[in-house]
Amino acid sequence: ISSPNSLAPVSVAVTLTVTAIPQPVVSSVANAANYSTGSVSPGENIVIFGTGVGPATLVNGIVVNNAFANFVGSTRVLFDGTAAPIIYASNGQTSVMVPYGVAGRTTTSIVVEYSGAQSTPLTYNVAPAAPGVYTQNSQGTGPGAILNQDGITVNGANAPEKRGNVIAIYMTGEGQTTPQGVDGAIIPAVASALKKPNLAVTVTIGGVDAPVQYAGSAPGLVSGVMQVNVTIPLTVAAGTQPVVVTVGTAKSQSGASAATVAVQ
Numbered sequence: 001i002s003s004p005n006s007l008a009p010v011s012v013a014v015t016l017t018v019t020a021i022p023q024p025v026v027s028s029v030a031n032a033a034n035y036s037t038g039s040v041s042p043g044e045n046i047v048i049f050g051t052g053v054g055p056a057t058l059v060n061g062i063v064v065n066n067a068f069a070n071f072v073g074s075t076r077v078l079f080d081g082t083a084a085p086i087i088y089a090s091n092g093q094t095s096v097m098v099p100y101g102v103a104g105r106t107t108t109s110i111v112v113e114y115s116g117a118q119s120t121p122l123t124y125n126v127a128p129a130a131p132g133v134y135t136q137n138s139q140g141t142g143p144g145a146i147l148n149q150d151g152i153t154v155n156g157a158n159a160p161e162k163r164g165n166v167i168a169i170y171m172t173g174e175g176q177t178t179p180q181g182v183d184g185a186i187i188p189a190v191a192s193a194l195k196k197p198n199l200a201v202t203v204t205i206g207g208v209d210a211p212v213q214y215a216g217s218a219p220g221l222v223s224g225v226m227q228v229n230v231t232i233p234l235t236v237a238a239g240t241q242p243v244v245v246t247v248g249t250a251k252s253q254s255g256a257s258a259a260t261v262a263v264q
Contacts, residue, residue, distance in 0.1 A: 020117075021052075021114065021115045021116060021117040022051075022052045022117065023052065023117050023118070023119060023120075024050060024051070024052040024053045024112040024113070024114050024117060024118070024119040025050045025051045025052060025053075025119060025120075026048055026049070026050040026053060026110070026112055026119050026120075026122050027049045027050045027051075028048075028049045028050075029046055029047075029048050029049075029110065029122070029124060030046060030047050030049070031044065031045070031046060031047075031130055031132040031140075031172065031173055032044075032045040032046055032047045032087075032095050032132070032134075032172065033045065033132030033133055033134040033135070033140060033171055033172050033173070033252075034132030034133060034135075034140040034252060034253040034257070034259075035047075035132075035139070035140040036130065036132060036140075036253065038125075038127070038130060039124065039125040039126055039127035039130055040098050040102070040108065040124055040125070040126060040127070040130060041098065041102075041126065041127050041128060041129050041130040041173050041174075041175045042098060042099070042100045042101075042102050042103040042126075042175050042176045042181065043097060043098060043099075043100050043172075043174070043175065043176070043177070043181045043183075043223060043224035044097070044098045044130055044172055044173040044175075044224060045087065045095065045096075045097055045098075045172040045173075045222075045224055045225065046095065046096060046097075046098055047093050047094070047095045048077065048093065048094050048095070048096070048110075048112060049092065049093050050092070050093075050112070050119070051091065051092065052091060052114055052117070052119075053075070053089075053090075053091065053092070053093065053094045053112045053114065053119070054073055054075045054089035054090045054091055054092075054093075054094040054112075054114055055073040055074060055075065055089060055090060055091060055114070056090075056091050057090070058088055058089070058090035059072050059073030059075075059088065059089050059090070060072075060087075060088045061085070061086045061087045061088055061089075063186060066185060066186050067085065067182070067183070067184040067185045067186065068085035068086060068087065068097065068184035068186075068222055069085070069086065069184075070083035070084060070085055070086060070183075070184065071083065071086070072086040072088075072089050073089040073090075074114055074115045075089035075094060075112070075113065075114050076112075076113040077094060077096045077110065077111070077112050077113070078109075078110070078111040078112075078113065079098060079099050079101070079102055079108045079109070079110055080101070080102070080105075080108050080109050082099045082101055083099075084096040084097055084098060084099050084183070084184075085097045085099075085183050085184025085222070087222070094112065097183065097184055097222060097223070097224045098224070099183050100176060100180060100181040100182070100183055101183075102126050103126075103175070103176040105126045106125065106126060107123050107124060107125055107126060108123070108124055108126050109121045109122070109123055109124075110122045110123075110124055127175075127250065128175045128176070128198075128199060128248055128250070129173055129174055129175035129197070129199050129247035129248045129250045130173040130175075130250060131171055131172070131173040131174060131245050131246070131247045131250055131251065131252040132171060132172055132173050132252050132253060133145070133169060133170070133171040133243060133245060133252045133253065133259035134170050134171060134172070134259075135259050136154070136156070140253060140257065140259075141253070141256075141257050141258075141259070142259070142260060143155065143156050143157075143240075143259070143260055143261075143262070144169060144170075144243055144259035144260060144261060145169070145170040145171075145259075146167050146168065146169050146170070146243070146259075146261050147167065147168040147170075148161045148165070148167060149161060149162075149165040149166050149167065151168065155167060155261055155262055156262055157240070157262050159262070160238075160262035160263055160264035161232060161261070161262070161263065161264060162232070162263075162264045163232045163233065163234045163236060163238075163263060163264070164231065164232065164234055165231070165232055166213055166229050166230065166231050166232075167229070167230060167232060167261060168227055168228070168229050169203070169227070169228040169229075169230065169243060169245065169259075169261075170218060170221075170225060170226070170227055170228075171225070171226050171228065171245055171252060172224055172225055172226065173247070173250075173252075174197040174199070174201070174215075174224075174226045174247050175197060175198060175199055175247065175248070176197075176198050177195035177196060177197055177198060177216070177217075177223075178195065178196055178198055179195055180195075181195060181223045181224065182223055183223070184222060184223065185222070185223045186220065186221070186222055186223075187217040187218065187219055187220065187221060187222070187223055188219065188220075189219035189220055190219075193217070193219075194216050194217045194219070195216055195217045195223065196215065196216040196217075197215060197216065197226065197247060199247050199248035200247075200248065201215035201228060201245065201246070201247050202245075202246045203228060203230045203243065203244070203245050203246070204242075204243070204244050204246075205230070205232055205233060205236050205241050205242070205243055205261060205263070206233075206236040206237060206241035206242060206263070207242070208233045208235055208236050209233065210230040210231060210232065210233055210236075211230060211231045211233075212228060212229070212230050213229040213230060213231060214227070214228070214229040215227075215228045215229075228245055232261070232263055236263055237263070238263050238264060239262070239263060240260045240261075240262055240263075241260060241261055241262075241263050242254065242255075242258035242259070242260055243258065243259050243260060243261050244258060
């Protein structure tokens with residue numbers, strides 16, 4: 001240590017305890033909306049469960065140049081060597097958006113890296129789509145992340161929507177888009193920036209086909225979150241009804257686990 005106020009520098013002995021960073025261990029990979037552990041799809045929001053898959057205290061993703069960063073809290077998640085945009089990172093679970101570059105592949109190798117220590121590669125199947133509807137309890141069941149026709153009111157038992165009106169459903173796992181998705185990009189609220197899924201999107205409410213008015217990017221949200229606007233069929237019974245979104249041939253959660261909408 002030296003100082004202009006001292007005639008001679010001073011040496012101070014410092015002892016450091018150096019420990020190895022434990023290897024991250026991945027226990028499961030799931031759709032972040034419905035927690036399905038099937039295949040991943042391009043652009044899908046997923047959550048990775050395990051130990052050491054991020055910092056001890058949760059760190060939220062950061063947006064740089066209008067896109068979520070791929071290095072947060074000393075954490076990276078690699079798909080075939082490509083770092084994924086991170087939504088949040090923590091020791092027990094880390095959420096990312098699957099890179100669009102996995103499109104067309106049958107499998108992808110997933111590696112979680114924390115403070116330079118890497119997990120054992122996990123080979124996961126890639127599907128064209130793996131749809132899941134977000135739910136209000138963040139558990140993948142019950143009332144969906146759905147806005148009523150006014151675009152403000154969250155649908156629910158105390159705020160049902162009338163038959164014949166349009167609701168907006170928020171989900172993930174629609175797969176590749178046109179124009180092609182950009183990893184982690186925040187979608188501007190302008191028509192020219194909106195991206196449509198390459199696969200057909202259909203919806204049923206209470207088992208009845210619901211006309212789709214729009215399916216594509218959710219303005220203001222990260223690429224890989226899809227907004228689906230549908231009309232509630234006039235023939236649907238009033239009350240709590242299951243909502244199932246099909247992208248291509250893949251369906252969102254259904255049956256007892258289906259997301260629901262309150263119909264007036």
